[in-house]
Amino acid sequence: MSHETEQLEKNRAKSRRQHSDLRFALHLLRQNPIVMAGLVISVTTIVLALLSNLLVNGAYWHQQNLNLRLCWNNPAFGWPVTNLFNCGGSVYPLGTDAYGRSLLQMIILAVPIDLQIALEVVASAVVIGVVFGSLAAYMGGLIDEIILRITDIFLAVPWILLAIVLIVVLGRSLTTLTLAIVITWWPWYVRLMRSQVIGEKEKLYVERLKMMGAGWPRILFRHVIPNSIYPILVQSTLDIGSVILTVSALTFIGLTPNPLLPELGNLSNQGIEYFFTAPWLIIFPGLTILVISLGFNLLGDGVRDIFDPRLRR
């Protein structure tokens, strides 16, 4: 079987698709201010994460300043709280947390940690999803049934319960946190990849490759997967926002490895405990989560619309 012919088929299909997609995509992008806003926010978040160690000392979160806990001295706005504890001394723009650390610095330290967990989760879910989804779709038959049934089982449980059970059983650490979320996320990716591959394997070039005598591993891994993986990659980049929501929800309810950890959900957990005396402690970390996930979701929604063939004119 000729390698050049294979390459030619692959390239032809690829360039045809890229050319028309790109042109149309740019046209829609120009028309859509929402997507642009999402793009800006997402990029800013990533930049902030990368620069965080330059802005705040990485070891800052270990220290505790218990006589400065839960205080607020930013004159810009006040809170309807009866006994607002004043920090005195230097101004803490967002007040202090339950351990007396500046909330602003904690948030800046938390962004890269959350982003990192999100990336790990998404990467793992993508790998699992791609492998099992494409196998299920390409092999069909019993393998497909089994894998589908397994995803059904996982999707019949509210994710948070599964995650709670897992973390309770396996102990609290960043690894188990990541693992718990991956276990609740992977069924979606398997299904997504599966539906992509089901569509892809019916295409003409697969038929041709089979006739040329290519074996199924080669067809699957060198042709079908690379051609179907595009929407998965798009989906995963945009799921980053949702994963951050998930992580912070889990740490918010207390399943965090270390109560001192600079993590947006963890900070909010302190916040709900002291809500009536220090509401800023839940408001600002939560707001950060909102903005980050909004950025990625706006971007994702817009890009998804652009590439949705049904909505094209």
Add this chain to the structure above:
Amino acid sequence: MVFVLFALSVLIFYLTRGLLPPTTALAPYINPRLTDAGKLSIARAVGVATSSCPSFTDFAALQNGCVTPLWTQYLYWLKNVLVGNWGYTLLPGISGTESTWSVFFGRFPYTAELDIVAAALTFLIAVPLGIISATHNNKAPDHLSRIVSLGGYSIPQFWFGAMLLLVFVLYVRIGGLGLLPASGALGTTCALCFSNPGTITTYTGAPLLDALLSRNIPYFWDSVVAIILPAMTLAITSLGLLTRIVRSNMMEVLRQDYITMARSKGLKERTVIYSHALRNAILPAITVTGLLVTYLIGGSVIVEIVFSWPGVGSAALVAADVLDINFLELFVLVAGVIIVVTNLAVDILYAVLDPRIRY
């Protein structure tokens, strides 16, 4: 369907009993005042200790030959599940002689009520929003509703709940009291509350329903006032999915030829949108109900904590802390049953509404 539940039970069983020491799994079944011999016999009855195990201390130390193989444990466990024996609750603040089952189902109606109200709100807001978005595609109302639904989808539930509390309980105050109650299922200390709502008889366990059945209007009102904020928190964060589906379905339907035909017959635009477009667009949207239910049950855990709502969600967390495995297992299985049944009901409803499937 049954298979899914069965497999789910296996999964949950393995995750909990398989990965935790058998003494932890045993805890709910053991009345703490029993002697060692008594504990051992219970351990045997529940199927975790073999009959050849000499003493309870040997069992606790996991001596060889004392612990039954996992699959035997599973069969015993399954038998207990099916007869409704879930042992005693380990939750603090409740005497150790209350069964897990009764504690769970005592709190369950509160969660159910919250989720049902939230689901209703979600539909009531999301469907019109989706329609408006589709009919004014790419113009101002569309952008606005997309921001609202996307925003809802991006909001951390705990944060939104906290914000609502901040505004309606801390900021808006009348006569020294917050506008709405801060916590619990019955609001008695708020500006809009009746401070003395009286009592009701328990028919279903869900306060809203029971208050209506007992014809106690002040109690009903206080329950409504208390459920608003948590239900809105759940609803706002769930509407993103539904709105998006309604919107994209409507947009696709409005491109269909029979819509052009309907317009060509000289029908009013309102008739075209509601009698023709919506009928076709809403059908696929109901398949998302199962997903919605899953999301709501999961979301209740967080929302119940923020609003101190006495449902199973807030209890689940405490159960996790004290390793009350039975409680968590029961929760997971009940949730599984609800979701599977919901999906089945949706499938049936779809067949009823779509004449093409009926024939």
Add this chain to the structure above:
Amino acid sequence: MSQSHTQEGGDDVLSIQELKLKFHTYAGEVSALDGIRLSIKKGELFGLVGESGCGKSVTALAIAGLLPPNAEITSGDVFLDGKNVLKLKPEEMRLARLKDIAMIFQDPMTYLNPVLTIGSQMAEITRAQPELFVSTLVNHRLRQIDRPVDGTVPDPGLLAERESLAHALKSQGLGRKELNQLTKSYAISLLKSVRLPEPEKVYEMYPFELSGGMRQRVMIAMAMMRRPKLLLADEITTALDVTVQAQILHLLKDLRSEINSSVLLITHDLAIVAEVCDRVAVMYAGNIVEIAEVDELFRNPLHPYTKGLLASVPRADLARTPDSIEGSVPDLISPPSGCRFHPRCPKAFETCPSRKPSMIEVGPNHYVSCFLYGG
């Protein structure tokens, strides 16, 4: 666009003047109609013939006001019975679609709502504006009641009904229940008139339960319900078998005389045109190139495109294989200059690319747009 709202044109039901239309797409601007002129007389069966993409359907949509949002009419007028349809407000246009113009489409499967019964899709027509249908419905029912049944005495119930119907006629109003009942009986009789078997059953059926030919008859019945002045039939037989095609066409012809509508029959099939039309216009790439009475066109085609079309029809009586026209349909984003047919025309000469030929009367009721004949 011209400023006139009315126009003298004798008994023309439809008169299109220099209509230019373009579509805004992401690939560019498509010049779909390049100044077409067309008129249809009362009671005429007018054929509009051309290849796919030449703008026939677009013309029909423009008349009915059903163009998609990315269409823009850059100039020209469309007069329906003297009224300028392009100048109407949306509500007036809707009423025009209800009462004056009826459109039947190509594929009845996609043009009927799959989740509603045939009956409900017919009944909603009268519900859209009941006042317009009172006379039709009442008179129809009265005719039914008055039909003599041999040897029987008139039923007192019927007499009472007659009274209330006469009253409704005078007051021009109908109660909701009455409206529904009358509509149902009227609809069923229409289904019978389009020769559907068991019309009462069809009324309760869903579109997917009927065959293609039956659905097309339903569409015709829906159009008949409004007794329109102009019936736009867009490729209505294309999706049907040949035998069914013939039936539908003859049905159309019979009904045309029954309610005295004019019909604009859009098709790419010359055989159909030969079968049922009185006059025909040939369209190419957004222009009308020839208009003539049917016999005249087949006997004496003038435009090179028309000649090419006729030559490409397979014929059993000639021994040779059909010729095809060289080249392919032009890209309407950047159409050929001047006469749009010149790149494919066997008779093209220097003037052809330079400017567009105007439409000239070459014989009685025979017009052509080609430099070979002047212009």
